[in-house]
Each structure stands twice: as C-alpha cells, then as structure tokens.
Amino acid sequence: MKALEWMGDSLKILDQTRLPIEIKYRLATNYEEVAEAIEKMEVRGAPAIGAAAAYGYALGAIKYDGELANLKEHMEKVQKRLAETRPTAVNLFWALRRMEDRMRELHDVTDFGKIKQVLISEADQIAEDDRQVNYLIGEEGNSIIPEEANILTHCNAGALATVEYGTALGVIRAAHRSNKKINVYAGETRPFLQGARLTALELMKDEIPVTLIADNMAGFLMQQGKVDLVLVGADRIAANGDTANKIGTYSLAILAQAHEIPFYVAAPTSTIDLKVASGQEIPIEERDAQEIREVFGVQVAPADVDVYNPAFDVTPSKLITGIITEKGIVTPPYSVNLLKMMVRT
Numbered sequence: 001m002k003a004l005e006w007m008g009d010s011l012k013i014l015d016q017t018r019l020p021i022e023i024k025y026r027l028a029t030n031y032e033e034v035a036e037a038i039e040k041m042e043v044r045g046a047p048a049i050g051a052a053a054a055y056g057y058a059l060g061a062i063k064y065d066g067e068l069a070n071l072k073e074h075m076e077k078v079q080k081r082l083a084e085t086r087p088t089a090v091n092l093f094w095a096l097r098r099m100e101d102r103m104r105e106l107h108d109v110t111d112f113g114k115i116k117q118v119l120i121s122e123a124d125q126i127a128e129d130d131r132q133v134n135y136l137i138g139e140e141g142n143s144i145i146p147e148e149a150n151i152l153t154h155c156n157a158g159a160l161a162t163v164e165y166g167t168a169l170g171v172i173r174a175a176h177r178s179n180k181k182i183n184v185y186a187g188e189t190r191p192f193l194q195g196a197r198l199t200a201l202e203l204m205k206d207e208i209p210v211t212l213i214a215d216n217m218a219g220f221l222m223q224q225g226k227v228d229l230v231l232v233g234a235d236r237i238a239a240n241g242d243t244a245n246k247i248g249t250y251s252l253a254i255l256a257q258a259h260e261i262p263f264y265v266a267a268p269t270s271t272i273d274l275k276v277a278s279g280q281e282i283p284i285e286e287r288d289a290q291e292i293r294e295v296f297g298v299q300v301a302p303a304d305v306d307v308y309n310p311a312f313d314v315t316p317s318k319l320i321t322g323i324i325t326e327k328g329i330v331t332p333p334y335s336v337n338l339l340k341m342m343v344r345t
C-alpha cells in the first residue's frame, strides 16, 4: 500500500480517510486537488505531506497554460496555496522550499519543457530521499530495540505516513526483520483514529504482532509492566528537542517517565526545524469540531457542545530518551547535539 505514486502527469493518492474499510484513490491532476487532499487528510503524516506538496508544486507548473513571463507569479500562488494546507508538520515547508529553490535557479530558462522536467525530477528526488532515509532510520533505531520488546506507538508513523517503510514503524519493521520478538501496542488515536485504522492495518499486513488499545488504556498497560518502550514519529522538532507530534503523544511521554520507560522519537532530519528555538513556537493545527462531536459521521456528543480539537501536542525534550534519525540517534543535551548532527554531512 503506497500513500502516493507519481503517474507522469498526475499524483495518485491513497485516500486514507477511507481505510481500512475501503481502498480508494484520488488521481490529483492539478495543484488544487493535491492541496485539498492534504487538507482533508487523504494524504497525511509529515513526510508524505512533504512529498505530496512537492508533486503538487510540480503539477502547478505542468498544468500552467499562461505566458512564460507570468510563470514566476503563478508559482508563488501555487506555493502559497500548498503551504496553507496544514501548519504543523515542517516537512511540508521543507519540501516546498526545495522546490522553490529549483524554480529560482531556473529564472533565465525559457524552455518550458526543461522547467517542467527539472521540477518533476526534484519532486521525484524528494520522494526517493524519503524512501532511503526511512530504511536508514530503521537500521539506526533497531540498535535500541531489545531482543524481545513490547512497544507502544501512537498515531501512524508508518509506510502510509511516508513514501515507503515509515519512521517509527520503520524501526519496528527493521527489528521484526532481524528476528526480534516484537509486540506492538497501537493506541487508537482519537479523533482521526490513525492508530486503529492505519497502524493496525499496516502491521497486520506485515504479520507483525499488534494489539489495539484505546488511548486511555496506556497508563494501565505501563503499570502492569506490559510496555518496554514508547516509540513515536514527529511532525516538527525544535532546536532544543521539543517535539510536536499527534495529540496524545505528550500524555504518553509523561506516563513513560512516571513508569521509567524509555521514550523514543523517530524522524528524518527534514522534520528538525532549527529555526524554531523551542516547542512553544511550533504552530499547532486546530481542526474542525465535528471530528470530536462525531466518529466518522456518527454523532457521539450533543450536536452543539463546545469543542477544542488541537491536532498535535508538544512533548518537552526532557521527556525524550533519544531522537532516531537517518544520521544516528541524538541524545540530550539536544540543543547542542541536534545542531552538531545537522551540520554533519
């Protein structure tokens, strides 16, 4: 199951809002459709959002039928539309910046065919980089996984959240492939149920033992000694190591600390945002109230009850045992060690 696939002049997006009930695709033929798919979370997960946006940007150029002289202005509009889709995952802005950099380098090129080709190949490269990086994260992360481990994860940081393989689930896949005895507890992840709908599905397809729990069961599991480590993905990591991830991650980090259980984050370096000093500066997306009042279209609360629906929270770096990246595992002090790792080639 691939979250996205470039078809030459359109982007095939697996509609994750329908999983696991139905396998449905959207063929996005222009940048607006890609933006819509990101907003509606048909494609979701920080690295997958980044790759989708890159192809969306390329589509913005491919489908442009105006004067070449006005292309720059048009591409600024395309960038703005894609950038406003979701605010928290920095991979979106990172990928768009890579695309804009290529576009800028093309300022004196008059061959429109050449421009399109350069933009498509940059989007392809972003996708390919993500694919490779996830296997490296898997290898790096496998070094901290014991021979037998019960791992609690949250949301979906798997193949569906990336171009392939996954970050946190990449580590789990690598451990399973190296014959470690792994059992995964997947928190269901209200309100969007990425854990129940996506993580459970992905792991079952790979025959990795997985047990689904409701989010409010994590503390009891830990108290019973059923969790050896917590392993999650990330949407944005600040320069001091504070990590924004799916709402509910912070509660798990507090619980892990209280039970002296290691808490690891797995993410590509494209998720690290050194321009943001601490978690307080990370913009947190708030989503529609209906996601809380309803569970997938079925009303579960008074129709007009007030709702607060932040999609992410920030785990302070002091609660994080280590951050697993493609360049190695970063441990505290994060302010020093993240910077050191980022400048290393």
Ligand code: MRU
Pocket: 044, 045, 046, 047, 089, 154, 155, 156, 157, 158, 161, 162, 166, 167, 168, 194, 232, 233, 234, 235, 245, 246, 247, 311
């Ligand atoms: O709202 P989502 O589903 O896009 O949130 C996804 C997460 O929070 C993931 O844990 C994160 O993006 C890492 S995915 C490798």
